[in-house]
Amino acid sequence: MVGSLLTLVLLWHLLAVILQNKYLPTPVEVVDVLAREAGNGDLVKHIVATLMRVAAAFVISMLIGTAIGLALGLYRTADKFFDAWLILFLNLPALVTITLCYIWFGLSEAAAVTAVALNKIPNVAVNMREGARALSRDLAEMAVIYKFGWWRTLRHVTLPQLAPFFAASARSGLGLVWKIVLVVEAFGRSTGVGYRLNIAFQEFDVTTILAYALAFIIIVQIIEFTILQPLQAKVTAWRR
Amino acid sequence: MASVVDIAKGTAHAGRPIKVEVKRKVFPPVGDREAQLVLRDVAFEVAPRSFLVVTGPSGCGKSTLLNIIAGLDDDFEGQLDLGPAGDRLTYIFQSPRLLPWRTVEENIALALPEGDPRLARIPEMLARVGLAQAANAYPERLSLGMQRRAALARGFIVEPEILLMDEPFVSLDDPTAQSLRELLLELWHSQPTTVIFITHDRAEAIQLGTRILRLSPGQASVAQDAEVALSDAERRDRSAVLREQNRIFAAA
Ligand SMILES: Nc1ncnc2c1ncn2[C@@H]1O[C@H](COP(=O)(O)OP(=O)(O)O)[C@@H](O)[C@H]1O
Numbered sequence A: 001m002v003g004s005l006l007t008l009v010l011l012w013h014l015l016a017v018i019l020q021n022k023y024l025p026t027p028v029e030v031v032d033v034l035a036r037e038a039g040n041g042d043l044v045k046h047i048v049a050t051l052m053r054v055a056a057a058f059v060i061s062m063l064i065g066t067a068i069g070l071a072l073g074l075y076r077t078a079d080k081f082f083d084a085w086l087i088l089f090l091n092l093p094a095l096v097t098i099t100l101c102y103i104w105f106g107l108s109e110a111a112a113v114t115a116v117a118l119n120k121i122p123n124v125a126v127n128m129r130e131g132a133r134a135l136s137r138d139l140a141e142m143a144v145i146y147k148f149g150w151w152r153t154l155r156h157v158t159l160p161q162l163a164p165f166f167a168a169s170a171r172s173g174l175g176l177v178w179k180i181v182l183v184v185e186a187f188g189r190s191t192g193v194g195y196r197l198n199i200a201f202q203e204f205d206v207t208t209i210l211a212y213a214l215a216f217i218i219i220v221q222i223i224e225f226t227i228l229q230p231l232q233a234k235v236t237a238w239r240r
Numbered sequence B: 001m002a003s004v005v006d007i008a009k010g011t012a013h014a015g016r017p018i019k020v021e022v023k024r025k026v027f028p029p030v031g032d033r034e035a036q037l038v039l040r041d042v043a044f045e046v047a048p049r050s051f052l053v054v055t056g057p058s059g060c061g062k063s064t065l066l067n068i069i070a071g072l073d074d075d076f077e078g079q080l081d082l083g084p085a086g087d088r089l090t091y092i093f094q095s096p097r098l099l100p101w102r103t104v105e106e107n108i109a110l111a112l113p114e115g116d117p118r119l120a121r122i123p124e125m126l127a128r129v130g131l132a133q134a135a136n137a138y139p140e141r142l143s144l145g146m147q148r149r150a151a152l153a154r155g156f157i158v159e160p161e162i163l164l165m166d167e168p169f170v171s172l173d174d175p176t177a178q179s180l181r182e183l184l185l186e187l188w189h190s191q192p193t194t195v196i197f198i199t200h201d202r203a204e205a206i207q208l209g210t211r212i213l214r215l216s217p218g219q220a221s222v223a224q225d226a227e228v229a230l231s232d233a234e235r236r237d238r239s240a241v242l243r244e245q246n247r248i249f250a251a252a
């Protein structure tokens, strides 16, 4: 993997050196800008702002999406009634929710986070609905016979069955939330990686765009490898 | 290691037969399948600490009957009187139904309330069923035979007054099934309890049961009710089992 990435960087470098175009900087120039932005504190400021929004939108959408998904998976009448709503929200373009949220709720932090969460909730709900539908009746009966009670049933029977669905929602969800947060920031916030990318775009400053993109990718990968993957490995450890 | 109180309670229950009376059990129509009358006038009593085997062809309603006795299905016409023993009822299912994300030991411990004195018996129980080495294994890493041993251990650790078993030894090779039957008899002798055991395997029925109840195919009712006349030693003897099998099922 390292080898293939190094090859990509090398090709990029060669191309940049051959073309000598100001819209295609070399990797070295990008790293220079990254160092500059890190030095003057802008990088940290924008990344922290973005991370906070990602975290807020992620937590909210996981909570609400899970609640909706479980309710739909467990209650058929609710599922029949709300299925059409879910399909509608699933197919609503992100740009529409974002612009509407800003128009209706103003260019505020709450509107930004709401817009991101609204985009993510339907995905989580669909995923968790599958999880609720797949709950084993056999194991539920076993829990009744052995008098588990609601708490033990939840902890040892229900949640472990939902965990893989939750982990899958979380991983795919984070990928989506990251991307939408950037759009939301570009549109109506004055901090964050998305905001900074938008400024750089207006100045046609490709080097800064690439520098922030690079920082962003690195942070996402760190979170993926240090938090998400170990978490998923843990909830599926019992598998053969 | 059962406490004195437990033993006293057990004896008190031991005096009372279980009464089962299913007048009609109908499954409602699903999709394009019509409503199905599965059980009709199935009534019997089970003497305390006896080993009743219910047999009958596949699909005749044996599992349905057991689910009714277990209280998992209360949509039927008839009556069920388990007496006080009903509070200590255990069901060993056709599949082991262990929690795949909990170890063998945790699965067994979960059958008991927290802090229960019977929890201390788990290591001994695991050793008896031959799973001492597998205590910390996840069920799906074990063979089906071992998973069934774990299910037996979980069933017996609660020291049930009533033990229901639904074909717990199907899909095992013959020697494995045979060793599990012997283990079951051993556990039952050391921990006497009222057993209702379901199987469609007639040899198994004779080898295990003190009494056989045969259900008729289709809208099942009781077709035959016979005592098994075999000593414990004879149950291990294949030819004795076969002779008794021929005698009892001659009518069928
Ligand atoms: N939940 C159910 N809904 C409808 N029909 C069922 C259901 N469970 C079992 N049956 C039907 O009832 C009959 C008896 O099933 P079962 O008790 O499982 O038979 P056995 O255990 O003797 O093989 C079968 O014809 C089966 O198709």
Ligand SMILES: [Mg+2]
Pocket: B062, B063, B064, B094, B166, B167
């Ligand atoms: Mg069955």
